[in-house]
Amino acid sequence: MKTIATFCRVCEPSCGLVAQVEDNIVQRLQPDRNHPVSQGFACHKGVNYLAIHQDPDRLDYPLQREGSRQPGEGQWHQQDWDSAIAAVGDQLAQIRDQYGADAIGGYIGNPTAFNALGSQGIGEFFMGIGSRRIFNSGTQDCSNKFAAGEAVFGTSTLHPLPDIDNTDCLLIFGENPKVSHMSFISIADPMAKIRAACQRGARVFYINPRRIESASPKTGEVIQILPDTDFYLMAALLHEIDALGRFNQAVLRDHSNHVDELREVIAPYSADSVADVVGLSAGDIRALADTFSAAKRASVHMSTGVNMGRQGTLCYWLLQMLSFVTGNLDREGGNFYSEGFYPAAKAGRARPDDSLFFSTRYGELRHIRGALPSNLLPDMILDDDNPV
Ligand code: SF4
Structure with missing residues (x-):
């Protein structure tokens, strides 16, 4: 063995x-x-x-169907890889010649996205055939982060993560780490880290519409808000932190642009004005703003629950602002970006043509990280004029 x-x-x-x-x-x-x-x-x-x-239904070799395409009819024959690839290539070439490159669409799921050569190869393949109809699972639950990353940092792949090992206060919006293992953060056992943080005295708050499984006396508490109201709570936290005079002046002086515009955005959202909207008392919102901004080192994270809401992109922007204006961006115990094993931020640099919106029969669209919204794929397959 x-x-x-x-x-x-x-x-x-x-x-x-x-x-x-x-x-x-x-x-x-x-x-x-x-x-x-x-x-x-x-x-x-x-x-x-x-x-x-070991699943007996696992497909380990190509199968080619012959005869009827009706369910239960037709025959499947095992093929060798070279013949299968040649047959698929021939058919794709015919489709492209007859209907144009956009008649060929592709969907990239997570196992391919996490396969270094696979994701690279698929991008090259579609670039080679000239189709812009690529869809991926990211557009179903995290495109907002890519779009906001581009807007704030100039790259869709720069995502400062909470330094759970060293933080004193951690806000987790729309995420249930015990079940999901947290996204983007790439920690094998985040609950162990959160438990250890709480044990050394860090405060952990899960901002969530549910009383989630992650919360316990040893792992932090839930602040239960009304669904899809995270934007208003984040804006109110910023509003109240500013009112407390806790925007970090040195950080703003050395690193900020457009802070007046940020203040304009958050101006209407005091704790009093959003309390009914988010389902918390104004006092509780002010207390959270106080705890977060008074912490020596504070960090923040959000995931699917917010990403898939109506204002996911705006929320991810405000999340970066919570970290930035309190002086917690890019520091130990706050949120920081780790280069990892390859320069991912460079790879995600915003390409000007990608961020352009264009008119379609489905409304104004843009590519995000090269992909179109996957929820439109069925419509594009059934499209009468120009189907995938
Ligand atoms: S947490 Fe680890 S073991 Fe579980 S699915 Fe992800 S990579 Fe695999």
Whole structure:
């Protein structure tokens, strides 16, 4: 039996796994205790990956259908890869010649997005055939972060993350880490980090419409707001922090542009004016603003619950502003950007033609990180004039 170090590619942390292999067949898959980052952690998806690998329905080779396309009819025949790729290539070339490149669309899901060569290869492929009809799972739950990242930092892939190990106060909007493992943050076991932070005295608040599983006496408390009202709470927090005189003057002097415009935006949203909208008392909102801005080191994060709301992009902008004006952006215990293993921020640099809106029968659209909104893919497939 050979032991081979590998990793789980289902989501961002890429937790270390150890495979035991005999006669070229994986017999066991376990968390890798010696992995320097995940340190023996893998969630239920990672440890059960062997069941997917061994699933009898798993497709390990190309199948070609012949005869009727009706369900239950027609015949499937195994093909070798070279013939299958040649056949698909021929058909795509015919479609492109007859209907144009945009008749070919593509959807990129998470396992491909987290596959370094796969995501690169698909982008090149679509660029090569000239189609701009690419869709991805990111447009279903996090395009707002890419768009706001572009607007604030000039790149869709710069996302300052909370330094949970060193923070004294952490606000988590629209996210349930115990269930989701937090997105974008790439920590294998975020609840362990949150628990450790609370143990050394950090305050953790989950701003959420539900009493979520992550909250407990050892892991922080829920501040229960009305659904999809995060923008108003964030704006009120900024408003009240400013009223307390706690915008960090040195940071603003050295690093800010357009602070007057930010103040104009938050001016109408005092704690009193948003209290009924968000479902909290004005006193509770002011107390949260006080706790966050008085903390020596404070950090903030948001995820799907806010991303998929009506004002996800604005919220992500205000989230950066909460971190920035309190002097917590790009510092230990606050939110910072880690370069990781390749210069991701450079790769996501805003391309001028990508941010242009254009008119379509579905309304004004733009590409975000090269992709169109995936919720429109079915309509574009069924489109009478110019279908995918
Ligand atoms: S958190 Fe779970 S799904 Fe994500 S990489 Fe780790 S084991 Fe895989």
